[in-house]
Amino acid sequence: MARKYGITGNCLNTASATLPLANVLGTTAVRTMIYDITMGSDATPADNSASYKIQRCTTAGTWAGAGGAAITPQALDPGDPAAVTTANQGVCSVGPTLTASSFLLQWAQNMRATFRWVAAPGSELKIPATSANGLALMSLVVAGSPVNMNFCFLVEE
Amino acid sequence: MFESSVRKPSGTVIFTSPEGMISEADTVQCVHCGGHFQWVKGSGIKRSYCMACKGMTCGGASCVDHFPFEKKLDLYEKGKIKVI
Numbered sequence: 402m403a404r405k406y407g408i409t410g411n412c413l414n415t416a417s418a419t420l421p422l423a424n425v426l427g428t429t430a431v432r433t434m435i436y437d438i439t440m441g442s443d444a445t446p447a448d449n450s451a452s453y454k455i456q457r458c459t460t461a462g463t464w465a466g467a468g469g470a471a472i473t474p475q476a477l478d479p480g481d482p483a484a485v486t487t488a489n490q491g492v493c494s495v496g497p498t499l500t501a502s503s504f505l506l507q508w509a510q511n512m513r514a515t516f517r518w519v520a521a522p523g524s525e526l527k528i529p530a531t532s533a534n535g536l537a538l539m540s541l542v543v544a545g546s547p548v549n550m551n552f553c554f555l556v557e558e
Numbered sequence: 559m560f561e562s563s564v565r566k567p568s569g570t571v572i573f574t575s576p577e578g579m580i581s582e583a584d585t586v587q588c589v590h591c592g593g594h595f596q597w598v599k600g601s602g603i604k605r606s607y608c609m610a611c612k613g614m615t616c617g618g619a620s621c622v623d624h625f626p627f628e629k630k631l632d633l634y635e636k637g638k639i640k641v642i
Contacts, residue, residue: 457642514574519570
């Protein structure tokens with residue numbers, strides 16, 4: 402049975418086509434799959450909106466910018482072992498290598514709203530079992546000011 | 559049922575506004591790239607249906623020809639194709 406993990410983090414959603422807000426990386430051991438994404442903002446409410454995309458990446462990038470940090474996926478079942486999937490949040494100092502035009506999901510969101518996407522069983526966003534391959538959360542357009550966004554990815558491996 | 563509902567959705571998006579209003583829409587997964595797109599009736603966006611995979615494609619140029627996503631993943635992991 403697949404093991405499930407939660408990946409939670411937050412990041413300022415500065416618009417960029419090269420520097421993601423977060424990423425989820427698989428390994429050669431498993432095909433990590435994202436089956437649930439939740440996103441909202443904990444900043445003071447205002448009419449700031451942005452468009453987000455999930456894009457494939459083939460390197461991890463360097464997460465040494467402001468707020469850059471690794472995220473340790475937390476097992477949803479405490480009996481499960483530590484995840485082999487890794488994740489990062491914050492601002493990259495060196496962006497990952499993004500695969501052109503490989504957007505798997507996109508949405509636009511006002512910071513006042515909460516977004517959730519849930520995959521039907523068997524329709525998850527799959528990461529190939531290849532080293533440093535993953536999915537990046539991109540904020541391509543920001544209308545208004547960049548604000549802090551909180552996200553939660555639920556993955557299985 | 560919403561205008562953006564399909565019979566066999568691959569996913570669902572749920573937006574909750576500060577007033578508590580909930581909007582839902584279905585997403586459909588492309589059988590050739592694995593990406594999800596929202597089904598919007600009358601949007602004018604051209605999608606297609608792969609008779610071999612028996613599923614919708616996103617309409618992207620790289621998804622026109624029959625190339626199942628699972629096969630793409632296998633070949634990519636073996637290093638036989640460069641891009642997924």
